[in-house]
Amino acid sequence: xxxxxxxxxxxxxxxxxxxxxxxxxxxxxxxxxxxxxxxxxxxxxxxxxxxxxxxxxxxxxxxxxxxxxxxxxxxxxxxxxxxxxxxxxxxxxxxxxxxxxxxxxxxxxxxxxxxxxxxxxxxxxxxxxxxxxxxxxxxxxxxxxxxxxxxxxxxxxxxxxxxxxxxxxxxxxxxxxxxxxxxxxxxxxxxxxxxxxxxxxxxxxxxxxxxxxxxxxxxxxxxxxxxxxxxxxxxxxxxxxxxxxxxxxxxxxxxxxxxxxxxxxxxxxxxxxxxxxxxxxxxxxxxxxxxxxxxxxxxxxxxxxxxxxxxxxxxxxxxxxxxxxxxxxxxxxxxxxxxxxxxxxxxxxxxxxxxxxxxxxxxxxxxxxxxxxxxxxxxxxxxxxxxxxxxxxxxxxxxxxxxxxxxxxxxxxxxxxxxxxxxxxxxxxxxxxxxxxxxxxxxxxxxxxxxxxxxxxxxxxxxxxxxxxxxxxxxxxxxxxxxxxxxxxxxxxxxxxxxxxxxxxxx
Ligand SMILES: NC(=O)c1ccc[n+]([C@@H]2O[C@H](COP(=O)([O-])OP(=O)(O)OC[C@H]3O[C@@H](n4cnc5c(N)ncnc54)[C@H](OP(=O)(O)O)[C@@H]3O)[C@@H](O)[C@H]2O)c1
Numbered sequence: 001x002x003x004x005x006x007x008x009x010x011x012x013x014x015x016x017x018x019x020x021x022x023x024x025x026x027x028x029x030x031x032x033x034x035x036x037x038x039x040x041x042x043x044x045x046x047x048x049x050x051x052x053x054x055x056x057x058x059x060x061x062x063x064x065x066x067x068x069x070x071x072x073x074x075x076x077x078x079x080x081x082x083x084x085x086x087x088x089x090x091x092x093x094x095x096x097x098x099x100x101x102x103x104x105x106x107x108x109x110x111x112x113x114x115x116x117x118x119x120x121x122x123x124x125x126x127x128x129x130x131x132x133x134x135x136x137x138x139x140x141x142x143x144x145x146x147x148x149x150x151x152x153x154x155x156x157x158x159x160x161x162x163x164x165x166x167x168x169x170x171x172x173x174x175x176x177x178x179x180x181x182x183x184x185x186x187x188x189x190x191x192x193x194x195x196x197x198x199x200x201x202x203x204x205x206x207x208x209x210x211x212x213x214x215x216x217x218x219x220x221x222x223x224x225x226x227x228x229x230x231x232x233x234x235x236x237x238x239x240x241x242x243x244x245x246x247x248x249x250x251x252x253x254x255x256x257x258x259x260x261x262x263x264x265x266x267x268x269x270x271x272x273x274x275x276x277x278x279x280x281x282x283x284x285x286x287x288x289x290x291x292x293x294x295x296x297x298x299x300x301x302x303x304x305x306x307x308x309x310x311x312x313x314x315x316x317x318x319x320x321x322x323x324x325x326x327x328x329x330x331x332x333x334x335x336x337x338x339x340x341x342x343x344x345x346x347x348x349x350x351x352x353x354x355x356x357x358x359x360x361x362x363x364x365x366x367x368x369x370x371x372x373x374x375x376x377x378x379x380x381x382x383x384x385x386x387x388x389x390x391x392x393x394x395x396x397x398x399x400x401x402x403x404x405x406x407x408x409x410x411x412x413x414x415x416x417x418x419x420x421x422x423x424x425x426x427x428x429x430x431x432x433x434x435x436x437x438x439x440x441x442x443x444x445x446x447x448x449x450x451x452x453x454x455x456x457x458x459x460x461x462x463x464x465x466x467x468x469x470x471x472x473x474x475x476x477x478x479x480x481x482x483x484x485x486x487x488x489x490x491x492x493x494x495x496x497x498x499x500x501x502x503x504x505x506x507x
Contacts (some may be wrong), residue, residue, distance in 0.1 A: 005330055006471040007039075007480050013333045014040035018116045022098055022147065023123030024048040025065040027288040028163065028275060031325045032121065033066060034282060037090060038075050039479070047113065049096045049103060049124075058095035067091065070504075074282040098124050098143030103150055114153040119332060121161045122147050125251075129242040129447045132224060133231030134202045140247035141195060141254055148258050157265050158336040161328060166273040166317065166352050168249035170240055172456040175357075178271070178350040178463075181253045187239025195250055195257075198234065205230060232447070241450040256348060266338040266349075268331050272324045273317035273354040273458060277500035279492060281322050281479055285500025292448055293318065293366060297501045300370050300392060301379060307393040309401050309445060309452045312364035317356040317458060319484060320492070327353040327482040330466055351466065354458035355484040367392070369493035398449045402442075409438050 003009075014036055023029035036043055048066070052058035066072075067087050076083045094113075096104040103110070126139045144162060151160045169176040170187040186193040209226055213219040231243030240246035252269055259267065277287035290298070293316055299305025331351055355361065371389060379387040395401035413434055420427040467483050 003469070004471050005333060005466075005469040007474065007476040010329050010333050010480055011039050013336065014329075015042045016044050017118040018044045018047070019119045019121065020047045020049065020113065020117055021121045021123060022049045022143075023125065023163075025050055025061060026123065026127075028272075028321060028324060029123040030066050030069065030071055030288070031278060031286075031321045032123065032328060033091070034071050034075060035322075035325050035329065037087075038078070038282065041086070041090070043090060044118075045092055045116075046090055047092045047094050047117075049094045049098070051097050052093075052095040054095050055093070058093040062091065062093040063087075071278075071283055071286050098122070098146055099138040101146055101149070103146055110150070110153075114150065115155065117151075117154040117157055119159045119161070119336075120147060120151050120154070120157065121163070121328070121332075123163045125163070125248065127244055129244045130228055130443070131231060131243050132227035133198075133234060133243060133247075134206065134227050136231055136243050136247040137199060137202060137250070140244070141250045142199075144251040145254055145258065148255060151265060154265075159268065159332050160265050161268045161270060161332060162251070162255060163328075164252050164269050164271045165245060165248045166271045166354050166458050167245045167451075167454070168252055168271065169456065170245070170249075171450055171454060174456065175459050176352075176456050177459045178352050178461060180256050180269075180348055180350060181249055183253060183257050185253065188237075191238055193238050193250070193253070195254055198250070201234070202227070202230070242447050259348060264339065266335045268335050269348065269350045270324070270328055270331065271350060271352045271354075271458075273319055273352075273356070275321050275324055276318045277320060277497045277504075278322045279320035279487065279496060280481075284496045285503060287321065287497075287500050287504050290501075290505055291318075292451055293363075294501050294505060296363075296366065296392075297370055297498055298506055300389075301374065301502060301506060303387050303390060305392065306390075307395060307401075307404070309395050309398070309449060310363045311396040311453065312362060312367055312394060314363055314453065314455070315356050315360040315457070316363055316366070317354050317454075318361065319353050319355050320487070320497075323482040323484065324353045326480045327351060327463065327466070330470065330480060330482065334466055334469065349462060351462050352458045352460050353463060353482060354460055355487070356457045357460055358464075359484045359487055359489070360457075361489040365489050366493055369490055370498055373494055373498045398445060398453070401445060401449075405438070405442065405445075409434075413438060 019036065021029060021033060024033050033046060033048065036046060048062055050058050050061050052061050079086045094105060094109070122144060124139065124143060126136055148160065151157055168181065184192045184194065205226060206223065209223050213222045235241065235243050235246035238246065240249060255267060255269070274291050274293060276291060277285050296308050296310070299308065335349055374389050381387060395404065416427055416431050416434065420431050470480065471477060472481065
């Protein structure tokens with residue numbers, strides 16, 4: 001990794017390049033696709049692998065979920081009536097699925113693609129913390145393997161980039177380094193994590209369920225429940241807090257295991273923390289989906305959440321989506337063409353686009369910005385009534401929140417249960433529904449709680465090295481800014497992120 005990097009070098013790199021991107025229908029993927037197309041219209045082709053039954057449905061998905069979104073408005077304005085033609089020439093939707101060997105592509109397509117591919121960026125993932133274990137393993141682990149196998153067939157490949165998560169490191173309280181996960185490494189000392197064993201376990205549990213449960217809806221529901229519980233149980237067994245980060249960690253581990261040889265392709269792993277709305281380029285505030293921290297904004301906006309699990313003094317590590325994409329583009333260019341350890345390059349470089357080390361922001365800033373926003377922009381109900389800005393109550397530990405839930409909800413629920421028994425089931429439905437909601441809240445606390453109290457700080461030495469190469473002389477160079485130190489968090493939350501959540505998530 002050498003030389004200075006500026007906008008011209010990044011833009012120039014993508015000229016004539018052929019790129020395969022997975023996960024383009026998701027939040028981060030779209031930002032990447034839009035940016036490459038906007039800054040380098042002479043990119044050769046961008047292939048977008050999307051889950052679809054056939055080519056026409058893949059095309060329809062890409063149009064509806066990617067290029068027709070507001071994120072592409074700058075590009076649409078630039079090309080006017082020629083927009084659709086431009087997209088048609090540059091973007092090739094592929095019906096496929098990373099969980100399949102060969103990515104679910106027909107052999108001629110697979111081989112032809114392999115001949116022309118320059119860069120592969122794997123963004124696809126299942127990001128549900130409480131996903132079924134079999135599904136998470138298939139997408140977040142085996143999906144990485146299948147893409148890497150494809151990458152091995154690409155004679156001219158210059159870069160394999162994989163997007164992971166900063167939280168693969170688990171609930172550490174120390175400085176979390178940009179270092180690879182070693183084969184077999186678990187977070188609990190003395191344990192060995194074997195991916196093949198996990199795949200076998202899933203298969204055994206499923207087989208056992210097939211022999212013990214009858215077919216039909218009940219069997220499917222039982223399998224779904226068992227798989228979800230198994231994921232969480234295995235994650236915690238090895239020291240991770242949920243199925244998502246656990247399987248993302250295994251995805252990275254597998255990538256390390258698959259590599260070998262001096263002439264191996266360059267691999268870059270990008271581990272962002274919590275990705276928030278676009279800060280400046282192309283559409284400030286644009287976002288898709290709800291981050292955990294956004295439930296605070298949405299609950300406050302609707303005033304349907306009286307309490308929240310957070311310590312306002314704690315740092316939440318967030319990073320705007322456009323900064324993550326800018327870091328990805330710079331990293332592709334910086335490492336392109338490097339060959340394995342023998343060429344003097346690092347075998348696999350890890351980047352953590354995060355903010356906790358360089359420009360930490362606390363929950364208090366988010367809360368303060370939210371209150372300021374809603375006081376200055378009061379919300380009105382359909383009947384004209386102004387929604388009040390009541391203060392929210394924060395629980396600073398999980399045990400305190402559990403106690404509150406028991407006293408406020410569980411005890412009254414038990415009393416309802418007793419009354420129901422005495423009154424021959426008069427309140428059965430009410431009890432059932434309330435109990436289900438109670439259990440759901442407690443499950444959310446169990447799965448998401450550890451994130452709210454995450455105490456680690458992410459090191460970004462590699463990021464800083466990449467940043468130090470960046471020349472920021474012109475407004476064009478600024479379009480590739482990925483320095484979290486340049487973010488004024490109050491301003492960002494107040495002017496950009498909160499309005500973005502209200503516009504694109506609450507709608
Ligand atoms: N969002 C964050 O705060 C955050 C933070 C750290 C790291 N990350 C990482 O960043 C990446 C993108 O996250 P995101 O928020 O953009 O996720 P997202 O919005 O949930 O998008 C996930 C994408 O993956 C695709 N996908 C899932 N399974 C697939 C399969 N079997 N084959 C092909 N494509 C598949 C989805 O396609 P469908 O539309 O077909 O479902 C979707 O396009 C992920 O790798 C995630 O782990 C995200």
